[in-house]
Amino acid sequence: MLIELGQHEEARLWSDKALERFPRDAELLAAKAVALARCGDTQGALAFSDSAIEERGDAPYVWLSRGKSCWRGKSRGPITALRRP
Numbered sequence: 696m697l698i699e700l701g702q703h704e705e706a707r708l709w710s711d712k713a714l715e716r717f718p719r720d721a722e723l724l725a726a727k728a729v730a731l732a733r734c735g736d737t738q739g740a741l742a743f744s745d746s747a748i749e750e751r752g753d754a755p756y757v758w759l760s761r762g763k764s765c766w767r768g769k770s771r772g773p774i775t776a777l778r779r780p
Contacts, residue, residue, distance in 0.1 A: 698726070703733035721751035725760035732764040740764040 697706035710727035717723055724747035732740035744764045747757045 698729055698733060703730055706730040707734055719750050721747045721754055722756050724750060725754075725757045728764045729760045737764070 697703075697709060707727065707730040710723060710730050713723050714720070714727060724743050728740045728743035728747060731737075731743060741764055744757075744761045747754075747760065751757060
């Protein structure tokens, strides 16, 4: 919700707090990836996205966040960006 409200830094802080309690939760890792991408940290976003895919690559939000992270950073081509790490 914070991401959608444009409060990207706040979303990053709350995702950090949630990940302290649930460090391997794929959807939290994915949410942190989107928050980082919106804050301009493309490399960090892709690293968290990779971790989310490794934890649970079958969850739809994990792949949605991957697309958002790659689109925001425009660091890879569309096909390469959506391949498993």
